[in-house]
């Protein structure tokens with residue numbers, strides 16, 4: 413590589429987080445011949461990346477002077493897929509030139525054209541995945557894998573075992589339904605009401621493996637839950653696990669669907685409302701409500717990420733998981749064609765526009 417280009421920040425801004433970003437050209441301080449040099453192929457813009465720029469995320473990278481800036485800065489982005497382009501001289505490595513790899517830990521800074529790593533154990537191979545899946549396996553894929561696998565591994569799933577989740581249209585939720593299906597568990601996905609509900613529900617059921625999709629208004633509706641939902645669930649359903657990434661009323665309504673001694677895992681708060689749970693569920697139904705954070709899981713046990721990635725790649729190779737390609741809007745960062753300002757504007761537009769996930773492809 414000739415010039416390293418990274419999208420960096422020194423400060424945070426809650427109201428307009430993209431305003432803190434700039435594109436920096438620099439020469440890295442490390443010796444390239446002693447490093448694993450990787451070229452970024454693609455990175456997504458995730459909710460947690462935005463929360464970091466806003467300054468409201470509890471895990472942040474250290475800010476340093478490594479990027480020739482006047483103030484300490486960090487490179488934005490927590491996940492992305494890289495291609496190995498050179499390996500340390502005179503040192504054996506588990507990687508080969510051309511391998512596709514992702515960072516194991518978060519806060520590595522992925523919004524960059526090239527990155528350097530010191531050791532093999534900072535990266536894990538994702539060869540065999542397409543670019544869209546590879547760029548999103550590290551956060552959404554591993555989260556979905558752990559949310560399903562780590563809590564059901566002792567179940568020995570039966571025909572009538574279910575999990576329920578809200579934000580059924582999210583990237584994580586679509587991986588959850590596919591992984592659950594592969595493991596023989598039914599999934600009930602709750603999605604927000606919308607004009608094209610039937611169409612979206614059909615796609616989630618037919619393409620992404622959701623067993624049944626219902627709307628948020630149905631989720632809260634007592635009559636629906638008493639008379640119609642049981643028909644969807646079949647005889648003696650065991651809803652054992654609720655996955656909550658919304659909070660507020662939605663979290664209470666999915667928790668109510670759990671059987672006795674059920675578990676609710678909260679991993680996101682898209683509605684920005686507190687998780688509200690009926691007291692009676694705790695007292696009379698033995699509900700357990702816990703938080704889930706992939707960042708912390710991986711910090712405590714990096715092996716858990718490697719295992720999740722390997723298992724995810726196996727599921728993908730078996731055809732159990734499809735590429736999120738159609739659900740993603742690709743944005744092209746072409747250094748040969750675009751000025752630094754244009755690249756920065758492209759990323760800022762990705763941050764500021766809502767809806768489908770944006771993936772910056774280099």
Ligand code: NDP
Pocket residue numbers: 458459460551552555579580581582583584585603604657658678679680681682683684704705706707768769
């Ligand atoms: P996506 O951007 O793919 O999806 C966002 C989802 O949130 C959509 O389903 C959207 O529904 C829904 N949504 C948006 N606004 C609201 C709202 N006001 N009320 C209810 N639902 C809303 O997200 P990801 O899959 O990348 O992430 C999903 C969540 O999981 C995020 O909160 C993220 O921070 C969290 N997460 C947590 C992790 C952890 O370890 N704890 C790891 C990975 C993600 P709609 O289609 O109706 O717009």
